[in-house]
Amino acid sequence: MERHACVAHALDGRHQRDLCHRDRRRHARCCPHRHAAGQDHGHAGRRAGGSECVWRLSGHSANAGDVQEKGTQSERRGAKVMSMNLVTLLYLIASICFIQALKGLSHPTTSRRGNLFGMLGMGLAVITTIGLVFKLAALSTAEGTSAGIGYIVVGLLVGGTAGSIMAKRVEMTKMPELVAFMHSMIGLAAVFIAIAAVVEPQSLGIVRHLGDAIPAGNRLELFLGAAIGAVTFSGSVIAFGKLSGKYKFRLFQGAPVQFAGQHKLNLALGLATLFFGLTFMFNGSLTAFAIMLALAFVIGVLLIIPIGGADMPVVVSMLNSYSGWAAAGIGFSLNNSMLIIAGSLVGSSGAILSYIMCKAMNRSFFNVIGGGFGGATDSAGPAGAKEARPVKSGSADDATFLLTNADTVIIVPGYGLAVARAQHALKELTEKLVHRGVTVKYAIHPVAGRMPGHMNVLLAEAEVPYDQVFEMDDINSEFGQADVVLVLGANDVVNPAAKNDPKSPIAGMPILEAFKAKTIIVNKRSMASGYAGLDNELFYLDKTMMVFGDAKKVIEDMVKAVENA
Structure with a gap:
């Protein structure tokens, strides 16, 4: 075979050293003076190990092409290491932003800053991940890489556009439904990723080659992530239907769906899910994985259907927790x-x-984790079963007279305020009262509304000053000095039976102590009971005046009355 006589030798090529004066190709130990000096006259800057044996047959040309290919691979490895170091740093910064977001969201006055930190952290995490994917794709020689990148880009565009439109169009009264919908998407994403990892683990770097067995540790992580994700998805779908209240499907209605042996069935399904999940972990059975996934979807439905629509704040918070653990489980699988x-x-x-x-x-x-809240509602008896009791009622003008002649007013917003979308009218009313020299404060119960912080969100949308908004523990001591308490659409969170009646189903429940005020004004559509199915003793006190009607209409009438006063 013909060879080129003058092929340049690579400076750093292994097994390719010029023997110089060693015309008989003797071992390096025969020339100790050269290695002691650390020099190789044939290659400047190249230092061989003291025990290195180097051979090259006469007439054997240099493998320069192989050396260049190895150099390219080394450069790729170096670029990948640099990329991962940068990715780790950016992920750390994003994590710090998330921690600051939680800290900011812990108080209304810093909630905007918390939101900004959250958006910054998530944006940084997404951009970093996109950059990493493109970088690895550029270094990859595998077929189909370009198509995979295309799918990612399409997914980002579709998801980002849909999310932006939904967030922009959603009304604040519909925020609980949006939160439940987002939780369902997180759960579904965890399920899809787990399925992809089980079917093609080599594509996600879990194994080296198609057909290799997934390690047991990874199978455990996939089992947990998929199961929690499935429960989160189906449970969030039911929560979404209950919160919206506009679907005729029985499971989507606000009333609890209960049947005999419900908790025993949940326990049996939970144990079955655990059994098939462990079976998948130990032997990698795809059938066991599929059965486990189906059971988890059913459990998610059964956990949420016995919970009434008014108890959704705890459910939304719990589903939020589930979605986080699902993401963490998948994170372990994907490293x-x-x-x-x-x-x-x-x-x-x-x-x-x-x-x-x-x-x-x-x-x-x-x-709550087991699904349902026990038999509190049943023990209370059906709403309206008790004999009707007389109450004092008045008009918006009567309420306005009391408010304008008070020195201190505490407002207790409830879900009725959200349903009526009366937060902006309420802000206008309080501004006019403050202008007349009345001190106005808002008292927020932790579970008022249909999601955690629901009332805080409504008041923030109406741009109510944060220094007027107080949590239950901070304002309860002030009710006794308040001239007037205005209760808008709240019920059980101000029911004095929680403190005064040890036999009440809500005995021991912390409440806003509105009953201590000098005068109480309650706005409701009717005398219907709250989620506990109990009459509210607050409504029958001599110092309480009921103003029936839609909250927005009543408050707007109050605003007009204040203007004309």
């Missing part, structure tokens, strides 16, 4: 630190918030 950190933050904060809200409702945390 993605950002998913693990973000999922853990969401999961733990959601669980803590759920515990706080359960405490505020005098409910059991583990009862």
Whole structure:
């Protein structure tokens, strides 16, 4: 075979050293003076190891092409290492932003800053991940890489556009439904990723080649991530239907759906899910994985249907926690630190918030996890079964007279305010009262509304000053000095039976102590009971005046009356 006589030798080529004066190709130990000096006259700057044996047959040309290919691979490895170091740094910064977001969202005065930190952290995480994908695609020689990048770009465009449109168009009264919908999407994404990882683990770097067995540890992570994701998805879909209240499908109606042996069935399905999940973990059975996934979807439905629409704040918070743990589980499978950190933050904060809200409702945390809140509603008896009791009622003009002649007014907003979309009218009323020298404060119960912080969100949308908004523990001591308390669409959170009647189903539940005020004005559409199915003793007190009607219409009438006063 003909060879080129003058092929340049690579400076750093292994097994390709000029033997110089070693015309007989003797071993390096025969020339100790050269290695002691650390020099190789044939290649400047090249230092061979003291025990290195180097051979090259006479007439054997240099493998310059192979050396260049190895150099290119080395450059790729170096670029990948640099990319991963940068990715780790950016993920760390995003994680710090998420922590600052949680800290900011813990108080209304810093909530905007918390939102900004959250958006910054998520934006940085998404951009970093996109950059990493494109970088790895550029270094990859595998077929189909371009098509995979195209799918990612399409997904980003579709998801980003849909999310932006939904967030822009949603009304604040529909925010709980949007939150439930977002939770369902997180759960569904976790399920899809788990399925992809089980079917093609080599594509996600879990194994080297198609057909290789997935390690048991990864199978456990996929089982947990997929199961929690499935429960989150189906449960969030039911929560969305209950919160919207406009679907005729029985499971989407606000009333609880209960049947005999419900909790036993949930327990049996939970144990079956665990069994098939462990079966998948130990032997990698795809059939066991599919059965486990189907059972998890059913469990998600059964956990949420026995919960009434008014108890949704705890449910939304719990589903939020589930979505975080689902993301964290998938993060372990994909070896993605950002998913693990973000999922853990969401999961733990959601669980803590759920515990706080359960405490505020005098409910059991583990009862919530098991689905349903026990028999409190049943023990109360059907609404309207008790004999009607007389109440004092008045008009918007009567309420305005009391408000304008008061020195201190405390407003207690409830879900009725959200349904009537009366937050802007309420802001206008309070501005006029403050202009007349009345001190106005808002008292917020942790579970008022249909999601955590629902009333805070409504008041923030109306741009109510944060220094007027107080949490229950901070303002309860002031009700006794208040001249007037205005209750708008709230019920059980101001029911004095929680403190005065040890036999009441809500006994021990922390409430806003509106009954201590000198005068109480309550606006409701009717005398219907709250989620506990109880009459509210507050409505029958001698110092209470009921103003019936839509909250927005009543408040607008109050605004006109203040202007004409």
